[in-house]
Amino acid sequence: MGNSRLTVSLPSASLAEALEDVEAEVLRWDMSGPAPRPEIDLVVVPYIPGSEHLRWLDGVTTRLVQAQYLGYDGVAENLPPGHVYANARGVHETSTAELALALLLASQRGIGAFVRAAGVRTPEPTWYPSLADRRVLVLGQGGVGRAIEERLTPFEVEIVRVARTAREGVHGLAELPQLLPSVEAVVVAVPLTDKSVHLVGAEFLARLPDGAVVVNVARGRVADTAAILREARTGRLRFALDVTDPEPLPVDHELFTLPNVLISPHAGGMSTAMLPRVARLVRRQIELLSAGAEPVNVVLRR
Ligand SMILES: O=C(O)C(=O)CO
Numbered sequence: 001m002g003n004s005r006l007t008v009s010l011p012s013a014s015l016a017e018a019l020e021d022v023e024a025e026v027l028r029w030d031m032s033g034p035a036p037r038p039e040i041d042l043v044v045v046p047y048i049p050g051s052e053h054l055r056w057l058d059g060v061t062t063r064l065v066q067a068q069y070l071g072y073d074g075v076a077e078n079l080p081p082g083h084v085y086a087n088a089r090g091v092h093e094t095s096t097a098e099l100a101l102a103l104l105l106a107s108q109r110g111i112g113a114f115v116r117a118a119g120v121r122t123p124e125p126t127w128y129p130s131l132a133d134r135r136v137l138v139l140g141q142g143g144v145g146r147a148i149e150e151r152l153t154p155f156e157v158e159i160v161r162v163a164r165t166a167r168e169g170v171h172g173l174a175e176l177p178q179l180l181p182s183v184e185a186v187v188v189a190v191p192l193t194d195k196s197v198h199l200v201g202a203e204f205l206a207r208l209p210d211g212a213v214v215v216n217v218a219r220g221r222v223a224d225t226a227a228i229l230r231e232a233r234t235g236r237l238r239f240a241l242d243v244t245d246p247e248p249l250p251v252d253h254e255l256f257t258l259p260n261v262l263i264s265p266h267a268g269g270m271s272t273a274m275l276p277r278v279a280r281l282v283r284r285q286i287e288l289l290s291a292g293a294e295p296v297n298v299v300l301r302r
Pocket residue numbers: 068069070071072088092096266267268269270
């Protein structure tokens with residue numbers, strides 16, 4: 001380590017192919033077992049849920065551990081001491097925002113009902129709410145929240161911004177109880193922290209007006225699944241969930257059977273945008289580390 005040629009471990013053939021011209025010694029390690037070397041300058045973590053695989057870094061010396069996720073919940077608990085961890089800021093925001101919009105529109109306009117009816121019966125034409133002139137609350141003002149707002153703006157909605165703490169143009173979490181009764185949709189894009197666990201619970205849902213849509217593209221545990229299920233059974237609200245708790249949801253879970261619930265399989269970041277963006281980020285980290293400079297996107301030092 002520390003000599004001129006960096007050692008980099010990559011978890012997938014596709015990433016190795018995208019980075020085949022980098023100035024580094026490239027190893028393949030998917031972190032499902034021990035490290036190929038006791039010292040690896042840059043370890044790129046596989047894109048699989050959870051962070052238990054980080055435990056394979058125990059006893060390995062690194063300069064940087066680069067994730068392919070934006071969210072880093074669970075990382076502090078699993079990353080052994082001595083490592084610097086960078087997240088994938090800049091990779092997933094646009095793709096996740098696209099899915100949030102797709103879920104919101106599909107939910108508002110009853111696309112799930114049309115799809116369910118396809119080939120079984122001719123769906124009844126019925127009135128669905130438009131997004132136009134509605135109030136949409138974007139919960140979370142990080143990169144994903146901002147990307148959602150940018151994409152929502154042409155739909156002529158009034159956007160209500162909420163973040164953990166209030167600032168100009170942004171409401172704080174403490175104001176949620178007053179804001180919820182006046183919005184037709186909520187898009188949840190907050191990180192999972194001690195403060196956000198079960199933020200979308202029974203009390204939150206009860207304050208929303210009839211017919212409101214709740215979209216969650218954050219983490220399943222930001223919402224209380226039992227409270228969502230209770231509310232969804234009544235048919236009063238609509239839900240569009242890219243993330244669930246547990247995840248994945250068991251195939252026989254009642255939420256899958258309810259006509260006012262759409263569920264996607266944590267697919268927010270999974271688009272063709274991901275691989276080139278991850279490759280660009282890793283390339284940049286290699287250049288920075290090679291130059292002895294500080295890496296970007298560092299969110300944790302253990
Ligand atoms: O980047 C993340 O944290 C994701 O969940 C991508 O879908």
